[in-house]
Amino acid sequence: MRYGMAIDLxxxxxxxxxxxxxxxxxxxxxxxxxxRVLKREFGTFPNTQLVYLPTLCFHCTSAPCVDVCPTGxxxxxxxxVVDVTTDDCVGCRACxxxxxxxxxxxxxxxxxxxxxxxxxxxxxxxxxxENVGVVxxxxxxxDRVKAGLEPACVANxxxxxxxxxxxxxxxxxxxxxxxxxxxxxxxxxxGTHPNVYYLPPA
Amino acid sequence: xxxxxxxxxxxxxxxxxxxxxRQWVEGRGxxxxxGHFLSGVGAGTWLFALWLDWRPGLVLAIAAVxxxxxxxxxxLGRGARFWxxxxxxxxxxxxxxxxxxxxxxxxxxALLVPPGALSGALVVLATVGAAILIVYKGNVYAASxxxxxxxxxxxxxxxxxxxxxxxxxxxxxxxxxxxxxIDAHGVGLIELWVAVSAAVMLGFYLGVMRSTNLAxxxxxxxxxxxxxxxxxxxxxxxxxxxxxxxxxxxxxxGPLSHAVLAVVGATSLVGDFFAKYAIAKAGxxxxxxxxxxxxxxxxx
Numbered sequence: 001m002r003y004g005m006a007i008d009l010x011x012x013x014x015x016x017x018x019x020x021x022x023x024x025x026x027x028x029x030x031x032x033x034x035x036r037v038l039k040r041e042f043g044t045f046p047n048t049q050l051v052y053l054p055t056l057c058f059h060c061t062s063a064p065c066v067d068v069c070p071t072g073x074x075x076x077x078x079x080x081v082v083d084v085t086t087d088d089c090v091g092c093r094a095c096x097x098x099x100x101x102x103x104x105x106x107x108x109x110x111x112x113x114x115x116x117x118x119x120x121x122x123x124x125x126x127x128x129x130e131n132v133g134v135v136x137x138x139x140x141x142x143d144r145v146k147a148g149l150e151p152a153c154v155a156n157x158x159x160x161x162x163x164x165x166x167x168x169x170x171x172x173x174x175x176x177x178x179x180x181x182x183x184x185x186x187x188x189x190x191g192t193h194p195n196v197y198y199l200p201p202a
Numbered sequence: 203x204x205x206x207x208x209x210x211x212x213x214x215x216x217x218x219x220x221x222x223x224r225q226w227v228e229g230r231g232x233x234x235x236x237g238h239f240l241s242g243v244g245a246g247t248w249l250f251a252l253w254l255d256w257r258p259g260l261v262l263a264i265a266a267v268x269x270x271x272x273x274x275x276x277x278l279g280r281g282a283r284f285w286x287x288x289x290x291x292x293x294x295x296x297x298x299x300x301x302x303x304x305x306x307x308x309x310x311x312a313l314l315v316p317p318g319a320l321s322g323a324l325v326v327l328a329t330v331g332a333a334i335l336i337v338y339k340g341n342v343y344a345a346s347x348x349x350x351x352x353x354x355x356x357x358x359x360x361x362x363x364x365x366x367x368x369x370x371x372x373x374x375x376x377x378x379x380x381x382x383x384i385d386a387h388g389v390g391l392i393e394l395w396v397a398v399s400a401a402v403m404l405g406f407y408l409g410v411m412r413s414t415n416l417a418x419x420x421x422x423x424x425x426x427x428x429x430x431x432x433x434x435x436x437x438x439x440x441x442x443x444x445x446x447x448x449x450x451x452x453x454x455x456g457p458l459s460h461a462v463l464a465v466v467g468a469t470s471l472v473g474d475f476f477a478k479y480a481i482a483k484a485g486x487x488x489x490x491x492x493x494x495x496x497x498x499x500x501x502x
Contacts, residue, residue, distance in 0.1 A: 005234055027241040031209030040491050053491050062370060064347040070287035070296035091279015093225040094295055097346035102216065106225055106279065111209065133279030187488065190347060 002061070003079035003140055004195035005154070006177040007054055010202070011161035012014035014039055014052035021156035022056075025125025030113055034103040035063035035153045047160035054161070056153065057082060057103035057138035058186065058194030065104065073123060073134075079166070080195060083142050089134035096135060100190050104137045140164070167195060219493040220420045221427070223349055233277035235482055238339045239368070239475045240270035240303065242361065245335035246369020248309065248328065257313070259373055264309045266372070267335065271302055294345050294361035298338035305331025335363040349485040350414060351421030356407045363403050363477075367396040368474040374467025378460035390458050393466055394450030403441045404477070421484045430483035433476050442473010 013078040014037055022035035024070045038053040059082045066082060073088035074095050096104045110132050141151035153187040165174035177183065183197030207224045215221045223268045226234050244266030251259025275281040290296040305328050312324035340358030347353050370393055425434050446466045
């Protein structure tokens with residue numbers, strides 16, 4: 001079992017649905033974005049192009065963030081999911097420096113979206129003090145997956161650009177997409193063996 | 203204390219092609235630089251104080267490493283959990299923690315117990331801890347694969363050179379204060395040699411980094427003409443390298459006074475600190491998207 005994801009760049013419309021649904025699912029504070037959409041403009045008018053790159057933790061098979069963690073807080077879970085045990089994290093941020101994909105975020109203080117006004121009732125309910133002073137990251141919504149659901153970013157993708165499943169199962173949709181569409185990893189030369197694949201737009 | 207990165211800054215950085223690392227240098231991150239600086243200086247001081255058989259120097263080394271431990275605790279998001287950092291099989295931070303855990307008790311006990319076999323064994327143990335402290339810092343940075351500028355085998359050698367130099371520098375400052383007579387010419391020559399070595403290592407490191415990948419080249423640019431340039435030119439190069447080397451060269455013309463050697467030591471320490479600061483400040487993460495590309499043909 002090796003959980004993985006395929007993101008179809010032909011289908012992605014850059015709506016930020018994945019980013020917002022992830023924040024709603026995990027109740028992450030400001031500045032913490034497990035899923036995010038990077039946008040970049042290329043060219044000069046009138047020959048311009050807007051390119052989207054939806055990213056998240058790539059749950060690498062050889063995750064450098066796991067190797068550098070001094071406490072073992074960063075670890076592999078079932079299906080190769082890379083996760084952080086909050087209670088063991090000392091907040092040294094070595095994993096953030098080791099991750100080539102910027103998938104980890106340090107939650108330095110308990111701040112809300114409305115500075116100077118305290119936390120809203122929603123924020124008070126969703127933000128955990130246990131997450132302050134530690135590093136936070138995507139865990140492929142493993143609790144949802146164990147309950148038979150898709151990760152929030154997959155379930156809420158309006159364009160159905162994301163496909164989640166077992167990469168080790170050749171019959172799974174994600175494995176077939178990667179195989180048939182020529183799925184590409186981001187920066188494979190780094191040797192991290194990411195388990196998130198991008199399906200090229202053309 | 204300011205945050206290492208405010209939420210707005212995180213968002214702005216995420217949108218940038220070249221995302222600067224801030225966690226290990228800004229806000230509370232500065233305590234990590236202080237911690238690395240002090241642990242290197244302390245471990246280096248231990249080695250030279252042993253060589254000179256100067257007990258106040260050994261005490262100074264212990265104090266520097268102990269302060270370094272406090273600085274590390276100040277840096278950590280959850281300092282109270284520091285005792286969990288023992289996973290030394292793959293983590294250089296854990297190895298550094300093990301080194302500090304060996305050094306501090308062994309060094310303190312070595313000074314407390316009467317001279318003998320036990321004291322000798324404790325000195326050896328403390329020296330092993332000091333050696334780990336000298337080696338681990340550069341490797342912590344070198345293990346950071348997200349920051350290509352640091353991800354180089356040259357960096358641990360550079361940091362070890364700076365640690366040894368820092369130890370000698372602290373002794374240059376404190377030996378005359380302690381009323382200890384020293385061979386000024388000999389120590390001056392060693393300092394000159396180490397300073398020139400550090401300069402050569404730094405130049406070699408930057409030269410290697412300039413010819414690696416895009417992010418490392420950008421980091422070199424940040425160091426020589428970007429946001430880390432003031433610290434690099436003033437602290438690392440001018441105060442930390444040129445002044446000690448110039449004074450060291452002048453030492454060939456005639457004997458240097460203890461006061462001048464103390465100045466050499468102090469400037470070397472400043473240079474040591476700013477070398478670590480500037481290299482950390484120049485760190486740039488691997489770009490996730492290219493900066494730009496050829497315009498595409500408009501749709502029909």
